[in-house]
Structure formats: structure tokens, C-alpha cells
Amino acid sequence: MSGICRPNGVIICCSVLQAEVKFLSEAHWPDRKLIFLPSMMHMHPELLASTLESVLEDELKQGYSVVLVFGDCCAQMMTLEALPGVVRTRGKNCYELLLGPGEYRRLSHEGVFFLMPEWVQRWKEIFTRELGLNRKNATSLMRDMHRKLVYLDTGLMTVPVRELHECFDYCGLPYEVLRIPLTHLSSSIEKALFECRNKGVQR
Amino acid sequence: MTIQQSLIEKIRLADRQGANALLDAWATEHGYERLISDVLDPTLLLIGEKWCASGAMTLAQVYIAAKVTEDVLNKIISMRINPSESHPPKGPVVIGNIEEDFHALGRRMVGTFLRAEGWIVHDLGNDVPATVFVDKALEVGARVIGVSAMIMTTALNIKMVRQEIDSRGLTGRIQLAVGGAVFCVSPGLVGEVGGDGTAANALAVPDLFNRLWRQSVEKEAGA
Numbered sequence: 338m339s340g341i342c343r344p345n346g347v348i349i350c351c352s353v354l355q356a357e358v359k360f361l362s363e364a365h366w367p368d369r370k371l372i373f374l375p376s377m378m379h380m381h382p383e384l385l386a387s388t389l390e391s392v393l394e395d396e397l398k399q400g401y402s403v404v405l406v407f408g409d410c411c412a413q414m415m416t417l418e419a420l421p422g423v424v425r426t427r428g429k430n431c432y433e434l435l436l437g438p439g440e441y442r443r444l445s446h447e448g449v450f451f452l453m454p455e456w457v458q459r460w461k462e463i464f465t466r467e468l469g470l471n472r473k474n475a476t477s478l479m480r481d482m483h484r485k486l487v488y489l490d491t492g493l494m495t496v497p498v499r500e501l502h503e504c505f506d507y508c509g510l511p512y513e514v515l516r517i518p519l520t521h522l523s524s525s526i527e528k529a530l531f532e533c534r535n536k537g538v539q540r
Numbered sequence: 541m542t543i544q545q546s547l548i549e550k551i552r553l554a555d556r557q558g559a560n561a562l563l564d565a566w567a568t569e570h571g572y573e574r575l576i577s578d579v580l581d582p583t584l585l586l587i588g589e590k591w592c593a594s595g596a597m598t599l600a601q602v603y604i605a606a607k608v609t610e611d612v613l614n615k616i617i618s619m620r621i622n623p624s625e626s627h628p629p630k631g632p633v634v635i636g637n638i639e640e641d642f643h644a645l646g647r648r649m650v651g652t653f654l655r656a657e658g659w660i661v662h663d664l665g666n667d668v669p670a671t672v673f674v675d676k677a678l679e680v681g682a683r684v685i686g687v688s689a690m691i692m693t694t695a696l697n698i699k700m701v702r703q704e705i706d707s708r709g710l711t712g713r714i715q716l717a718v719g720g721a722v723f724c725v726s727p728g729l730v731g732e733v734g735g736d737g738t739a740a741n742a743l744a745v746p747d748l749f750n751r752l753w754r755q756s757v758e759k760e761a762g763a
Contacts, residue, residue, distance in 0.1 A: 383725070409693040412725045429640065429693050445642040446667065469598030474554050478603050482644055 350406035352376045356493040380467045382411035404529045424533040426525040437521040448484030454494045460504040476509035486512040544583045554600040559608045588743030606649040635686040636664030638697045643690035649742040657746040670700035683756035686717040702734025712759035715752035
């Protein structure tokens, strides 16, 4: 890309959807600048909020409109998306963004604990270091709260079978791999981009 | 080290088995009848204070505190000991996660800590519509409905419970307790959704329910 070509608005996204949004962006919105924030910030919502606020401020100062590809991941999210020139994708979390509201609700009622491709790489760090759960407590907690684990396979990464087995073994729950299309995510971002064009000034 | 300090240490280490062994040993000497009032209650109070002061407890530690409480309650029930010897029965009350909310852990812990204090709890589970909360409260004669939400989007759905209570002329008679992670970091949200009160954490909920129950009785008496 030459230096003269300016990005046509910005998409700020959680890294949990990095592969998926990169893939969709190349196909549908190649002129959008992409910024990814580490998904681990979800373990510290205040840090996510302050980082997001700072990144947003930088982009808005330059006159770009911004689409946030996030769920309702911190208490300040509604305040941030209310800023002029900012629109967030509709969805309570990344699972709902991928599955759509109906399927997300149906699976949640079945007691599903969702696993995302990017998240699976760090499941052990999250369970043990961030949540303080050893194997026995993790099994107890997961069996108390959930009936099964479902890995959302978006088809962009090889299914990490070894990591999945380790995680499933640690949690003591049955699991399945659910192959899902990117249509819901794509449509959600498309709608947000459309809304953004009507909401704020875009360079 | 007191029994309470030892129990806190076991919970800090997320050692459920060790905590239970400690409590069993104490109960063998002093009796299970006194376990809740003499050991569990003061320990949970200390943990709650520590949690409020530092916010440094991990999910595992809080979870283990709830599970140890649950274990004690189950033992007492299985031994056919009347829990009301230490706590006269209170309630009933209704709890659940608001419509579209599926974050059950906090609500489950609230239920456990309420039961430990003698409350009769009707737990409606996740994704509960406003009408169901109020219907259940009327059916069982609950004066307090406790509604949980983890995130802002779902917390705002609690407004529908407020509207349901008010539109049926139950304002004050049925008190609305609200809670969940988002309420701890959003000043003003309790009022925005029409809540009558909230608690800083699951361990503080029994006190909140005591207060709200009293408010309901006073409201009815004054009406």
C-alpha cells in the first residue's frame, strides 16, 4: 500500500477474532485499517477499558470513524460506543458474534462452555494463573456450571487437537467441535460499518 | 491459629478437601449443630471483608468458599440436623439471572450463602424473563427478588423486572435486589435499573436480603 492511500476508517477488534476478521477484511473491506487488542485483557476489564479508550482517542483525533468488534466486554463499553464516529458490533460476546443470537442462546441453555480457536492456545494459563483453578477445582467448577464444551471451529486454523484434549481432560466434561461459518460475524461487522457511515464523519 | 484463620488459609489455597477435613474435625469435637454459627458464619464474614478491602481473591478461592459452605449444608441435611437450630428459617426469596444472562456462578454462590443463613431460596436459573420472576415471587410469597447480571447489556434488562413489580402494584411489597460484576464498577447502575439495593459481593448478600425483607414488612405495615 502506498503512503498516499489512507485507511478508510478503522476496525478495532479483540485478538480472539483476529484470524477471522483479517480473513473477512481482506475479502470485503481491504481498505480498512485493522487494530487488534490482546484478548487477555478480558481478564482485567478495567485495563481493557482504559486501553480501548486511549486507542479510540488516537483514531478519532485523526478523524477516522471506528467500528469496534467486541462484545459487551467491560462496563465502559456502552460509553465508548456512544462516542461520535464509533459503532460496536451487536452481540453480548464473541460467541454470539460468531453464532448469532438464536444459536448462542440455544447452546447456552444446553449448558455449553464455548472455546474459541485463539483462546484454546492459552487455556492453561487462564485456568491456572488467572483463575487459580487446579485440576480438581476446575473439574468441580466446570461440572457445576456446564454440561459440555464446544470448540467453535471457524475453519481458518487447524483444529488444535492436542490442546483441546488437554483442556477437555482438565475440565472433565465431554466436548464437541462445531464447524461454523463466518456469516454472522461478517454481517454484524457489515451492519456496524453501515451504521458508522451514517453516524460519524469518515475520512 | 483459630479455626476461622485455619479455614481461611485452606480457602486461600483453594483446598476444598483440607477445609472439609478441618471442619469435620472441629464438628466431631463440638457438634455439627454449631458449625455454621460458630465457624462458618464468622469465617465467611472475614472473607467478605477481606474481599471488599483488597478485591484480591481469585475465582477459585471464592468458588471454594461457596463449595465448602455447600458441603457443610449438605452434611447437616444428611445428618437430619435441623439447620434452624442455628438460624431460624427466613424467606422465601426468589433469585435468578435476568433474561439473556447466562453467568450462573455468582448467582449460585449467592444461593449457597443465603441458604447457609437460613433463607429458603427459589433459584430460577439463567435467562429468566421479568414476568417469571414476579409470578414466582407471588406464588411462593417472596418479599425479595434477587436478580443477577454480569454485563451492562443484560443488566439493563432488569428494568423490566422493576416495571413488572410496579405495574402490578407491588412496589415496596416486593423488593428488588440486583447484583453482578457490572454493578460493582458502575456507580448509579442500581438506580438506573430500579434496584432497591445491591451488595459488594456474594457473601454480603444475606445482609442485604435481611434489610430488604425488613423494608418490605415495614412498607406493608405502613400501607
